[in-house]
């Protein structure tokens with residue numbers, strides 16, 4: 001289980017002060033849950049993921065993994081970013097196998113395991129291709145294989161599909177659910193896209209507008225699984241829960257927007 005116990009994260013500002021990004025975050029994520037975090041832009045979604053990854057140390061409170069306080073980097077997580085994570089000078093096989101190479105796994109074994117994952121994500125035949133020779137969707141598939149291959153218990157995903165076109169994105173979301181189903185892995189998925197959050201998740205957590213962003217709502221998503229995302233979005237149960245969360249999110253988005261425009265007006269004066 002991942003637990004954020006009264007987590008506060010502040011960053012130093014250029015004028016010598018502090019900016020509190022998130023505050024009083026109390027959240028328990030049961031093992032095997034698919035949880036999404038949504039909220040207005042800049043509210044601190046990535047900061048929370050970074051805290052779970054151990055890339056950012058909380059200024060207050062703590063992150064607990066199976067009840068143990070996290071110190072330093074969290075070696076149980078795999079992190080899938082929005083940005084390209086593949087190394088441009090390595091081919092698909094070497095990119096996918098890279099995590100195992102870092103762990104000292106021998107060449108023959110890591111290549112065999114990488115080939116298995118390359119096949120699972122539909123990239124067989126492209127083992128020797130370099131990232132620039134692949135489409136955005138194929139690069140994302142390779143990154144999914146790279147993350148999944150090292151078999152992390154916890155997957156942190158920061159808007160992983162946002163740069164993809166709509167159709168590729170839907171295909172990737174479906175594939176992600178297929179991979180996750182039955183894996184027992186805990187997923188914490190950050191997205192701007194409420195539609196994506198509702199369709200994929202067991203629960204959606206909504207953060208308030210920053211600064212000192214906190215949790216304003218937790219919404220269990222009781223849609224049946226397995227889900228076919230191509231059909232799910234037209235179902236009345238989907239639109240009902242979507243509309244409920246959107247009403248709250250919209251309020252936070254407007255608050256964030258008003259604060260940003262007020263700050264801009266102050267600076268102009």
Ligand SMILES: Nc1ncnc2c1ncn2[C@@H]1O[C@H](COP(=O)(O)OP(=O)(O)OP(=O)(O)O)[C@@H](O)[C@H]1O
Pocket residue numbers: 011012019021039040041042043044045046047048192210
């Ligand atoms: N390393 C840092 N140093 C200073 N400020 C930071 C740092 N990282 C994040 N912040 C600030 O903390 C706040 C939250 O940032 P974060 O990237 O977590 O938000 P987000 O919700 O993921 O944003 P977006 O939705 O735009 O991707 C922002 O105001 C950001 O400027």
